[in-house]
Every structure is written in structure tokens, then in C-alpha cells.
Amino acid sequence: MARILVVDDDRFMRGSLADVLEGAGHAVVACEGAEIALEHLRNESFDAAITDLKMPKVSGLEFLERAREIDGRLPVIVITAHGTVETAVKAMKHGALDYILKPFGEEEVNLLVEKALHHRRLVGENEAMHREQRTRRQERPLLGESEAILSVRERIAAVADTDTTVLIRGETGTGKELVAREIHYTSRRADRPFITVNCAALSAGLLESELFGHERGAFTGADRRRAGRFELAEGGTLLLDEVSEIEPNLQAKLLRVLQEREFERVGSEKTIRSDVRVLATTNRDLAIEVRDGNFREDLFFRLNIVPIEIPPLRERKDDIPLLADEFQARCERKTGRPHRRLMEGTVRELMAYHWPGNVRELENLVERAVLLSPGDELILEGLNEGGAPRHIREGDVEAFRGLSLEDVERLHIEDTFKKHGGHQRHTAESLGIGVRTLRDKIKKWGLKVERTEKVSS
DSSP: OOEEEEEOSOHHHHHHHHHHHHHTTOEEEEESSHHHHHHHHHHSOOSEEEEESOOSSSOHHHHHHHHHHHOTTOOEEEEEOGGGHHHHHHHHHTTOOEEEESSOOHHHHHHHHHHHHHHHHHHHHHHHHHHHHHHHHHHSOOOOOSHHHHHHHHHHHHHTTSOOOEEEEOOTTSOHHHHHHHHHHTSTTTTSOEEEEETTSSOHHHHHHHHHOBOTTSSTTOOSOBOOHHHHTTTSEEEEETGGGSOHHHHHHHHHHHHHSEEEOBTOOOEEEOOOEEEEEESSOHHHHHHTTSSOHHHHHHHTTEEEEOOOGGGOGGGHHHHHHHHHHHHHHHHOOOOOBOOHHHHHHHHHSOOTTHHHHHHHHHHHHHHHOOSSBOOOOOOOTTOOOOOOOTTOGGGGTTSOHHHHHHHHHHHHHHHTTTOHHHHHHHHTSOHHHHHHHHHHHTOOOOOSSOOOO
């Protein structure tokens, strides 16, 4: 139920509007003059207002201006007769949402109020998204000082203040959305919306409506007009998350928006111009998807104007201590938990791990440790079914469980070397491999071992 403010000095018109709106399930406050209505606005909250333009003492136009000073988000519909249409247009230039021409019917009133309420919701959603985006950007900066991440930052700086489409590639959990946010918030569109849509989470039909919006009655369940993400992102940035999951038929419509900067809502023939910068992410190789016939080549070229590759955490291990410290500090601030030391041996464990879940896995692991560690040291509890690193103790081969096969092999060989004092033949025999094979592996990984006996092959 919405609260509607009605302002009209004509008692019959005021009562008729109140009856129509109350019949539609709304709560109505009807006022015979603008001054009384403004007093209500100062003390109460309303979702929309309807005002006549021609009123004694305080006109509808003056009411509009003063009402918007009190509540800048309030959608206002003005009532006008044939002779004052120009005044109604002037009112819209001053912030009125729409106008209704006398005489009007019940359905017309309800449709305009529905539009006003939808507008109010969109404004509220946009403001909430802006607040969330500012908070998330402050809490989740793009961290790292490795050469790989510095290269990503350089690419972001090069493209941020342009309207160029960017394709951000990387494994799950590497921080693709963080890169997209960094691009947006260092661009000239930073004060405009940053809107995301998860292309993998919706069917083709739902995704089309989500992107472009729909008209009332466009399909079963479409009981009102709905703005799509392109409209919500107007003037800002739209992130197409996992763009590879878009169905081929919808890919053609997306290509048109990127090329022509226009689209239609589902169920409408009206063309809407669009000023939106598009960013896209994927964890797949789109060139392979094009080769296999799953993705349009022309759309791939249009998205891939500037590619940014996000390295997996295993390729930027120098950043792990910095990331772990930041995630620990962030979780401690959020939960009020006391600070605990991260042991040097634990850092070595983190550096040795393969990190299939990338930065997101590390963050989850540290948060769990902050919440569950009982003493004054941060304890990273072993490799569980979720893939988090086990606390590796020297000689604990069971601790290798969950690492990549290559990491298991390398760490196991290093551990066996220690047991045999760097003796290659004894190490090879213990591992069940030949000495030549062992030497090949030493060379492959650049292992530094002290050989105590010359062993021939």
C-alpha cells in the first residue's frame, strides 16, 4: 500500500481522486490547498503526489518546487486543463514526473500513479546501490604488489576514463568484478550507477527482460512496466558477469545495443537510446567458444576491444601475505575479534598451496580462522572438503591431500630428501622412481638439494 498526497482546491475533484486511489488500495491524504499539503510533507512520508496546477494563493507549480525541496525523490503528477498544457510542460521541466489532462478516467489515473510509484522504487534502488557500491569499494580494494597485478592496474588506468568496452577474463575467484568496479570508479562515470547482471543465473527469456525491461502484458506475469538494467545504468556502467552464458539469440540483441546504442523493451516498439558503458567478465576462453559455435564472432570482437587478464593466485603468490593480512584485519574489524599472530610457518603453507579457488578461497579461509582460532595465534585448520589448506607439519604427508598433483609430488620429494639427508639414490628408492627420473624433476622445479653421495645412473 502506497501513501498518496492529493492537492486540489476543487472539492469534487479532490474527493473523486481520493475515491479512485483508495479503491486501488492506496492510503490517501487529500488537501484543499498547497500550504496544508506542504505541512503534511514536512511531517509525513509520501510515495507520490498529485496536484492541480491552477489553485489560489499557492499555485501547483510553486507547490511542486517547494515539495521537491522537502523531498527531492517525491514523484509529482500535475493536473491540467486544455488551456494550461504549456504550463504542465513547464512543470515537467521543473521536475514533475508527468501530467494528466482533464477530463480523465479512473484507469488513466491508476496507470500514472503506478508509473510514479515505479519511479520512486527505482530511485530508491539506485540510491541503495550507490551506497553499497561506495561501501564495497572502500572495503574491497584491488590488492597486491606483484608484477602481475601491477600490470592489471596499468591496463585499468589506460582504459578507465574512456567509453571503450572491456572484456575481463580470469578464473573463478580471481576478482573480475573488483577490476570492473575499479574501472568504473576511476572513470568520468563514477558518480553514475554501476549495475551488474549475472548472465549465468537467468534463462534466456528472463535475461532479455532483465537487460532491456518489458512492457505490461508482454508475457505471462508481466503485470506492470519494468525498466531493465540498461535503463538503470543510464549514464553509468553495466557489467555483464559471465557473458559467455548468454544464449545465441540474445547475443544478437546485445550486439545491436553495443553498436547502435539503442534497444526496445520486451513487448514494445518504442526505441530507447542508451548511454551506457559495457564491461564483461568470463571465466572461459571466448575464442574457443566462437570456434565451437557457442558465441558470436562479431559480438566477441565487439566485447574484446580491450582485454584484461586477471592472473590466478598461484601465479601471484608474492601477494598472499599482503592479502591474508588485509582479510584478517577486515574480518577483525567487522566481527570485533581480537588480533592474532599469523605464524611464519603458516605463511609458508599458504605460499605452497595451489589455490584452486583463488583470492576468494583465501579470504574465506582467513575469515574462518579469525572466527574459530581459540588462542592468540591464527590457526588455519587443514584441508577440508571445501579445499582450504591444512596446517602442514614437517613430515605430515597427509597434509598434502587437496593440493594439485604437481604440488603434492614436489612437496613430497622435498620432504623425502630431508628424511634421507639429500641422498639421491636413497630418496629415489624411497619414492619408487629411478635416479634419472628424480634428477629430471630436480631440474624441472629448480630444487636445491645437498647431495652426500655421487650416484651414477
